[in-house]
Amino acid sequence: MDAILVTGGAGFVGLNLVEALLRRGDHVVVFGREATLPNPAPALFARLPGRLETIQGDVQDQAALRDLFRARRIGAVFPFAAITAGPAREAADPALVIDVNLKGVLATLAAARDAGTVRRVVLPSSAAVYGESAYAHPVLDEVTTPPAPITLYGVTKYAVERAGLRLAGAWGLDAVAARIGATFGPWERDTGLRDTLSLHLTLAEAAQRGEAVVIPAAPPAYDWVYVRDLVAGLLALLDAPDPPHRVVNLASGTDWAPHYPACLDALARAFPGFRWRHAAPGEAPSIAWNETRPRGVMANARAADFGWRPAFAPAAAVKDYAGWLLAKRDARLG
Ligand SMILES: NC(=O)c1ccc[n+]([C@@H]2O[C@H](COP(=O)([O-])OP(=O)(O)OC[C@H]3O[C@@H](n4cnc5c(N)ncnc54)[C@H](O)[C@@H]3O)[C@@H](O)[C@H]2O)c1
Known part of the structure; x- marks a missing residue:
């Protein structure tokens, strides 16, 4: 079975994604800064049907990414490693935010291209691409709402979307960009690289x-999406045999x-x-x-075309x- 690579898999969204993939029996390779997953994930995930490998490394290290793809057959990639920089961090080290969030994704795509085994890439974009537009439009639509990112993080997410889809096309990779709404839920913790927690x-x-x-x-x-719903949406983008859209909001669409x-x-x-x-x-x-x-709420008609809709109403999500x-x-x- 081809493995599924999740960079930044020890982070908040990554852990939820890894858990869901293992639950359905996938072989998952986590690549990120952490040597191990945070407790209690290792013990819990070991009881799930899938197989997990954790590799410590940096997405800025192209040789490490190349080695990773050489050593195992990777069939799908979630290049999710990122720095969610707040104002102080983006001002102090803008180059690092760009190096990790944009160049790190492109380096991962280049390694995927060279491997020749990858059938799907799910790019991690964000509601942050709407930026100023989120305050001017009641509904944030992938096609009709102009992206106007404010933060450097939002700028890198828009760049990941545009450059990622462009190069995926040029490199024979099949990519879909998920505009991920603000999320919360299990496994959220301070990784030291996300300046505003939920x-x-x-x-x-x-x-x-x-x-x-x-x-x-x-x-x-404000539009929140429960992380369990979000992950179901990410799996829908992973599995769609013929994606009807290449840029997709994943959000509850609810104020x-x-x-x-x-x-x-x-x-x-x-x-x-x-x-x-x-x-x-x-x-x-x-x-x-x-x-x-x-803020406007994110449209989710495109996500529905992938067969996804959020399952948790707000209070049910918080109860869970x-x-x-x-x-x-x-x-x-x-
Ligand atoms: N949490 C949200 O509300 C949200 C919303 C929109 C998009 N996203 C996207 O989801 C993805 C995951 O975000 P998250 O909220 O889980 O963040 P997080 O900070 O919890 O996790 C990020 C992970 O990336 C890893 N990482 C950072 N720099 C790295 C590097 N140079 N090399 C290797 N690994 C590195 C971190 O160690 C961490 O494990 C990101 O791409 C983010 O932009 C998240």
Whole structure:
């Protein structure tokens, strides 16, 4: 069986993807900065039907990528290693962000081209490509909404999409770019390379500490996608025999703002010490909210053409996440 390469596979999205691939029996090769996966992933994943190899390396190292492809037959690639740089990091080291996020993906594609065995590449783009447009359009559509990335991270994601699809075409690779919406859920942690973690992680940590939180009186519109849904979408892009589109939003297409009360109630049911309330007039929220301006929601008609639609409504997603956190705490995972 050909292996599936996931670069950055020890990161948040990567771990969820690797877990889903192993669950269905795939041979998965993780390539990334970490020597091992974080606990409890190694023990948990060892019980799944698929086969896992973990290789430590840097996507800027073309020789290491070449060796990797020479040593095993790779049939599909998720070049997901990235630095999700915030303002301080992009200002301090812009070249590194470009080297990893863009050149690292292109180096992985070049190694895939040379191997000649790769049937599908799923490129990691992001909602960040919409940038300023996200505040000007109620629905963010892959074709009609102009990309206007703000951050250097968003610029590299748009470049990955355009350069990745362009070179994949020139190099005989079959690629699809996933514009991944803001995600949350199991395995999210601080890898030291993602400067803004999800709001849901912040809330879940407060819930686990049994704190009381004050949320904004009127949170702005925001589209989250639960990572288990996201991964199902990524697998749909991997498996599509004849992709109907080459750039695809993977997002819930739902404004979560009206759903925060039900989500927070779900957290409170799982962690009984946790309490929440809306801010009173003039009162500041007790936690940093991830956004102050309302954003459009991402269209998901193109993803539906791949047979994918999100399975989790907002509160159901948070309930599932809370169940995972409890199982992890009690070492009941798997
Ligand atoms: N988390 C989100 O909400 C989100 C949204 C849109 C797109 N994405 C994309 O999903 C992918 C994974 O992001 P994530 O949220 O899991 O981030 P993460 O920080 O949790 O994981 C990134 C992984 O990449 C690895 N990595 C970084 N630089 C590397 C290098 N030079 N060589 C090898 N490995 C390296 C890290 O060690 C880490 O394991 C990224 O391409 C990101 O742009 C994520």
